[in-house]
Amino acid sequence: METFLEFLREVLKGIVREVSAYFFRKNVLENNKKTTLRRHKQKGGSRNRK
Helix, strand or coil, rough: HHHHHHHHHHHHHHHHHHHHHHHHHHHHHHHHHCCCCCCCCCCCCCCCCH
């Protein structure tokens, strides 16, 4: 019974570690992305029509 509790404790510890790493990556690392809007490339040549 005691070994089962140790196994369960290790499994829960791993789950908590993975979930906290996921939220850390999602919240902290994604905030460092560039927030500038992308502009369309301007087309060359004259655009005047007759």
